[in-house]
Amino acid sequence: MLSVNAISRSFGDHRVLRDVSFEVRPGRMTGFLGANGSGKTTTMRIILGVLAPHGGSVSWQGAPVTQSVRQRFGYMPEERGLYPKMKVAEQVVWLGRLHGMSQADARAATDRLLEQLELTERADDRLETLSLGNQQRVQIAAALVHDPDVLVLDEPFSGLDPIAVETVLGVLRGRARAGVPVLFSSHQLALVERLCDDLVIISGGAIAAAGAREELRARHSSPRFELVVEPDVGWLRDQPGIRVIDLEGSRAVFEPEGPGTEQRVLAAALSRGEVRALTPVVPTLDEIFREVI
Numbered sequence: 001m002l003s004v005n006a007i008s009r010s011f012g013d014h015r016v017l018r019d020v021s022f023e024v025r026p027g028r029m030t031g032f033l034g035a036n037g038s039g040k041t042t043t044m045r046i047i048l049g050v051l052a053p054h055g056g057s058v059s060w061q062g063a064p065v066t067q068s069v070r071q072r073f074g075y076m077p078e079e080r081g082l083y084p085k086m087k088v089a090e091q092v093v094w095l096g097r098l099h100g101m102s103q104a105d106a107r108a109a110t111d112r113l114l115e116q117l118e119l120t121e122r123a124d125d126r127l128e129t130l131s132l133g134n135q136q137r138v139q140i141a142a143a144l145v146h147d148p149d150v151l152v153l154d155e156p157f158s159g160l161d162p163i164a165v166e167t168v169l170g171v172l173r174g175r176a177r178a179g180v181p182v183l184f185s186s187h188q189l190a191l192v193e194r195l196c197d198d199l200v201i202i203s204g205g206a207i208a209a210a211g212a213r214e215e216l217r218a219r220h221s222s223p224r225f226e227l228v229v230e231p232d233v234g235w236l237r238d239q240p241g242i243r244v245i246d247l248e249g250s251r252a253v254f255e256p257e258g259p260g261t262e263q264r265v266l267a268a269a270l271s272r273g274e275v276r277a278l279t280p281v282v283p284t285l286d287e288i289f290r291e292v293i
């Protein structure tokens with residue numbers, strides 16, 4: 001497990017991170033969310049040792065992260081640092097070699113990754129001749145070539161079309177299933193909602209919420225129900241013990257003020273006519289995000 005333990009960091013007088021702690025668990029995709037400037041990239045840079053924290057530490061498997069441990073991390077930085085004039089495969093092989101791989105192992109891993117990322121046909125093209133989305137896939141290959149123990153990816157899905165998102169997602173999920181902790185930042189909440197197991201939400205340099213996605217959902221949801229009836233649900237406004245959130249025509253969303261109240265509402269609805277649905281409403285990640293930041 002990768003643990004971030006109470007890290008803090010300032011730039012001049014600007015305190016950018018305050019006591020940031022969270023865990024990235026093996027085999028899980030952890031989404032790192034926060035508004036622009038909230039401290040995601042700074043946190044990731046500290047995890048990778050590109051930047052030193054002013055307080056706190058980062059540990060891997062319970063021990064402080066050293067440079068040799070970091071050699072086994074895979075990082076996709078915000079500033080995409082590949083060489084535009086170098087050929088795609090040559091570049092990924094070279095990065096594998098920098099991580100200590102033999103030429104043959106780096107070549108085999110590169111070929112495998114380029115195939116998984118659907119880039120085999122571009123292997124001998126210079127990076128600058130690829131579309132931005134394809135360059136982004138090469139960045140993913142560069143982060144993964146040495147089969148890292150931990151993956152830290154800054155916005156790996158930005159700029160990818162929906163098909164490319166699925167391709168990259170398949171590759172990352174494969175690594176997670178093999179037991180690798182994967183931390184990735186993203187502003188695409190619908191995407192994060194679909195693909196992450198755990199969430200870390202940072203706001204103004206401090207952790208606003210962290211935990212398993214479903215746990216966070218449960219914690220941040222006040223029980224709400226959607227009721228759909230025939231013909232009209234206007235009578236719901238006069239029901240005691242509930243708060244009507246939204247009502248239009250035959251559909252309404254309400255919050256029961258006490259346990260079991262929704263059953264009384266259901267009985268009232270059935271006594272008036274046809275009930276099409278009474279469904280619990282689960283908050284979206286977008287709603288949770290707005291609530292906690």
Ligand SMILES: Nc1ncnc2c1ncn2[C@@H]1O[C@H](COP(=O)(O)OP(=O)(O)OP(=O)(O)O)[C@@H](O)[C@H]1O
Pocket residue numbers: 011016034035036037038039040041042043
């Ligand atoms: N090298 C630096 N020098 C001065 N200030 C910095 C430096 N790096 C980051 N900051 C400041 O730290 C704050 C957090 O920046 P950071 O890049 O970590 O945010 P972020 O959450 O990754 O944002 P975004 O979603 O926009 O990428 C910002 O106010 C930024 O201006």
